Amino acid sequence: MQAVASNLHTKGQILTDEEIKKSISKVARPDDQLTLAPLLTPPKRVLLIVPPGTMEESYGRLSAAAGELPMLGLAYVAASLRDQGHDVKIIDYEVNAWSLKRVRPDIEDWRPDVVGMTAYITNLRRCGAVAKIVKEVDPGITVILGGPQVSVFPEEGFTSPHVDIIALSEGEVIIRNVMNALGDVEKLKKVKGIWFRHGSEIIQNERESLVDNLDMLPPPALDLYEMHKYFPASHVRGRKVAHLLTSRGCPFKCTFCETKLTFGRSFRYHSKERVIEDMMSLVKQGYNSFQFYDDIFTVNKKRVEELCHAIIDSGFKVQWMCWTRTNCVSPDLLALMKKAGCYLITFGAESGNEESLKLIKKNLGVEKNFEGIKMTHDAGIRTMSSFMLGLPGETPEMTQKTIQFALDSLLDYAIFPITEPYPGTEMWVDAQKYGTFDTSGKFKNNLLSENSAVWVPHGRNREELEKFAASAMRQFYFRPRIIWRSFLNLLLMPPGRAFRFVFGGLKFFMVSLFQKAHAGARY
Numbered sequence: 001m002q003a004v005a006s007n008l009h010t011k012g013q014i015l016t017d018e019e020i021k022k023s024i025s026k027v028a029r030p031d032d033q034l035t036l037a038p039l040l041t042p043p044k045r046v047l048l049i050v051p052p053g054t055m056e057e058s059y060g061r062l063s064a065a066a067g068e069l070p071m072l073g074l075a076y077v078a079a080s081l082r083d084q085g086h087d088v089k090i091i092d093y094e095v096n097a098w099s100l101k102r103v104r105p106d107i108e109d110w111r112p113d114v115v116g117m118t119a120y121i122t123n124l125r126r127c128g129a130v131a132k133i134v135k136e137v138d139p140g141i142t143v144i145l146g147g148p149q150v151s152v153f154p155e156e157g158f159t160s161p162h163v164d165i166i167a168l169s170e171g172e173v174i175i176r177n178v179m180n181a182l183g184d185v186e187k188l189k190k191v192k193g194i195w196f197r198h199g200s201e202i203i204q205n206e207r208e209s210l211v212d213n214l215d216m217l218p219p220p221a222l223d224l225y226e227m228h229k230y231f232p233a234s235h236v237r238g239r240k241v242a243h244l245l246t247s248r249g250c251p252f253k254c255t256f257c258e259t260k261l262t263f264g265r266s267f268r269y270h271s272k273e274r275v276i277e278d279m280m281s282l283v284k285q286g287y288n289s290f291q292f293y294d295d296i297f298t299v300n301k302k303r304v305e306e307l308c309h310a311i312i313d314s315g316f317k318v319q320w321m322c323w324t325r326t327n328c329v330s331p332d333l334l335a336l337m338k339k340a341g342c343y344l345i346t347f348g349a350e351s352g353n354e355e356s357l358k359l360i361k362k363n364l365g366v367e368k369n370f371e372g373i374k375m376t377h378d379a380g381i382r383t384m385s386s387f388m389l390g391l392p393g394e395t396p397e398m399t400q401k402t403i404q405f406a407l408d409s410l411l412d413y414a415i416f417p418i419t420e421p422y423p424g425t426e427m428w429v430d431a432q433k434y435g436t437f438d439t440s441g442k443f444k445n446n447l448l449s450e451n452s453a454v455w456v457p458h459g460r461n462r463e464e465l466e467k468f469a470a471s472a473m474r475q476f477y478f479r480p481r482i483i484w485r486s487f488l489n490l491l492l493m494p495p496g497r498a499f500r501f502v503f504g505g506l507k508f509f510m511v512s513l514f515q516k517a518h519a520g521a522r523y
Contacts, residue, residue: 104472117130174192247267320343417469
C-alpha cells in the first residue's frame with residue numbers, strides 16, 4: 001500500500017466535467033428500475049470495519065477538542081445489508097483505540113463471510129493492512145472496499161492484492177446485488193457499480209445510477225455502533241447527539257471539493273416525512289440534538305422551510321446545526337430555522353481575498369460572506385467557518401488578510417487548516433502550477449496523506465504556514481467575546497465533553513507557546 005500513498009503525490013490528473021458525466025450516471029433510471037434487491041442466496045455474516053487509527057493522526061494538538069462520530073456511510077450500508085437479511089456487525093477500531101493486533105482474533109472469533117471497509121485517502125493503507133490480516137485468517141473471506149477514495153480512483157484499491165471488490169459511489173443498492181452474486185463470476189459481471197478481481201484480471205463493470213428516491217433506503221444502522229463511545233466536537237450542543245443526512249450531493253463547483261467526483265453535481269433529498277420519522281426514532285432513544293451532515297443544507301429553500309415547519313409541528317424539543325453557504329440563507333429562512341431549533345450554522349468562507357475565492361470557484365465574494373455571517377448572527381444563530389490557509393497563489397499578506405476577515409466578522413468559531421489539495425480535483429492541478437509537494441516526511445500534520453507529503457505554495461514554506469495557523473487560533477480565541485461565548489457553551493455540554501474542550505484548548509495553546517519559546521531560543 002506504500003505505492004498508493006506515493007502515487008497520490010505524483011498524479012497530476014483531474015476529472016473533467018465530461019469525464020464525471022461519463023463515470024457517474026446522473027440518476028438516469030426511473031425508481032421502479034433501481035430497486036433494493038431481495039435476498040436470493042443464503043444469508044451471510046458480514047463484518048464492517050473502521051480500521052485502526054488515532055484522533056492525533058487526524059487533528060494533531062486539537063484532538064482532545066475534536067469530535068469522534070460513527071461513519072454514516074458504513075451505517076447506511078449496514079442497514080441495507082441487514083434489511084436484506086444478513087447478519088451484520090460493525091467494529092470501530094479507531095474509537096476504541098485498538099491496534100491492528102486486535103483484528104486477527106476478531107476475525108477468527110466471528111468468522112465472517114464478507115469484510116467491508118470505507119476507504120478515504122487518509123486510511124487507504126490501513127484498509128490494505130486489515131485486508132491482509134483477513135486473508136491470512138481465511139483466504140475465502142471476500143474483502144470489499146467502498147468510499148470516496150476508491151470511487152474516484154478504483155485502481156488504487158487493488159494496489160492491495162488482498163482486496164476482492166470495489167464498490168463505486170453509493171453502496172446501498174450495489175452491495176445487495178453483490179451479495180446475491182458472490183461465488184458466481186458471471187453474475188458478478190452483471191452487477192453495476194463494481195470492479196472486481198478475477199484471477200489476475202480486474203473486471204471493470206459499468207457504473208450504477210445514483211439513488212434518486214432516497215426514501216427507499218433504510219435509515220442508517222447507528223445501533224450497530226457503540227454509540228456511548230462517540231462524542232461530537234466541542235462547539236456542538238446537546239446531551240446526546242446524532243448526525244443524519246437529509247440530502248446528498250452539491251450543485252456548486254468549488255475546485256477543492258471531492259463531492260462532485262463521487263456524486264456529480266446532483267442534489268437529492270429525503271422527504272420531510274422521512275426526516276421526521278428518523279428524528280422521532282432517535283428522540284425516543286434519548287437523542288436531543290442533531291447534526292445535519294448535508295453538504296449544503298439550505299440549497300433548496302422551499303425544502304428547508306417545509307422541514308422546519310414539520311419539526312415545529314412535531315413538537316420535538318430538539319436543537320440542531322447544519323452546514324451551508326452564505327448565499328444560501330436569508331433573514332426569513334434563518335428566523336424559521338431558529339424557531340425550529342437551529343443553534344449553529346457552519347459556513348465555508350475559505351478566504352478573505354477576492355482573488356483566492358475566484359480561483360477556487362466559490363462563486364462568492366468576501367462581502368457576501370461577511371453579510372451572510374452577520375445575517376445569521378442577527379437571527380440569533382451562532383456561526384462557524386473554516387478558512388484555508390496557503391491557497392494556490394496566496395502570499396503571506398493574503399494569509400493575514402484571511403485571518404483578519406475572521407477577526408472582523410461576527411463568527412463564534414473558526415478553524416484555520418492549511419490547504420491540502422485532493423487528488424482528482426481542479427485544485428490538484430492548480431497545486432502543480434502554484435507549488436510543490438514536500439515528500440521528506442518531516443511534516444506529520446497533512447490530513448490527506450499517509451506518507452506525510454505536504455503541499456507548499458511557491459515562495460512559502462510549511463513552517464511559516466504552520467505559524468500562521470497557530471497564530472490565527474490564538475488571535476481568534478484569545479478575545480473576551482469568544483472566551484465568554486466558549487464559557488457559556490461549556491454550561492450546555494455534558495461534563496465529560498466540557499472537560500475535553502478545556503483540556504484540548506489548554507494543550508493546543510501551551511504547546512504553541514512552548515514551540516514559540518523554543519524557536520526563539522534557537523535564534
